[in-house]
Amino acid sequence: MKTIGLLGGMSWESTVSYYRALNEGVKAARGGLHSARIILNSLEFAEIETLQSKGDWQALADILVEAGLSVERAGADGLLICTNTMHKVAPEVQAALSIPLLHIADATGEVLKSAGIRQIGLLGTRYTMEQPFYRDRIEQQFGIDVLVPDLAERDAIHRIIFEELCQGVISDASRSVFLDAISALAGRGAQGVILGCTEIALLVKPSDTDVPLFDTTQIHVDQAVRWVLDIAR
Structure with missing residues (x-):
């Protein structure tokens, strides 16, 4: 089983849904006590929202690139950005990584x-x-x-x-x-x-x-x- 990396916290309310659904999905497929291998980097949403409001997407790209790299270094085989909006900077994140980004x-x-x-x-x-x-x-x-x-x-x-x-x-x-x-x-x-x-x-x-x-x-x-x-x- 591969390990999936998550960039979450944007907001944490929906990141909970991701964590639960990933584990439920793996359990449904494999049964028993099986669960997903997950590495989560949960960001501070107030900082993200402030930069969104300012339209500073370069700063947001920099934050998500570093977060994505940290998940890759921790051993993730692929990455999910657990928010639709922040896929605006998905190209920058993918360009910085050597693991695939699964685009929403x-x-x-x-x-x-x-x-x-x-x-x-x-x-x-x-x-x-x-x-x-x-x-x-x-x-x-x-x-x-x-x-x-x-x-x-x-x-x-x-x-x-x-x-x-x-x-x-x-x-x-x-x-x-x-x-x-x-x-x-x-x-x-x-x-x-x-x-x-x-x-x-x-x-x-x-x-x-x-x-x-x-x-x-x-x-x-x-x-x-x-x-x-x-x-x-």
Whole structure:
């Protein structure tokens, strides 16, 4: 079994989901007392969020490169960045490492393509929804059109992610905001919606809507479990 490295803490709320799901996935595949071999570097999220707000992505790249190298030095065979937004600096991280980085958008795109999706909605932080690093990767590599909510909805979603979900706050009112955005995207032609922030699945569940939801945390973990166990898709 390979050892998977995790860059977590962005936020730690969703990193808990990664840790649990990775171990559950390995146990489901191997049975008994089997669990995942994991090396975790959990970053200080307040520092990350401040740099995001300032738009200092070079400083963020430097932090994640050093964190990735520390995980590689500790013996990881591959790396997961446990957040969608920070995949903005994934190219810099991968360039610095000699181990593979399993990209969350690639894992998601493969699942969407297998499901026959041609047009998909995307929810996430403002950075993920508005900047091209995530949308373009899915559109260009997988031929899938990506729709995002309108400006007011994007602002509300971003606020809820940072002021509530990243701090462990779950509210029915905020769930309604997300469900309204999901319905609006479906009304515009989306065949499903990407939960493109690893905290969103803490708030919105498939049982909450008839629109197919694609949870990037679980998709990323499923890819990693197959990779560490050498299981073909």
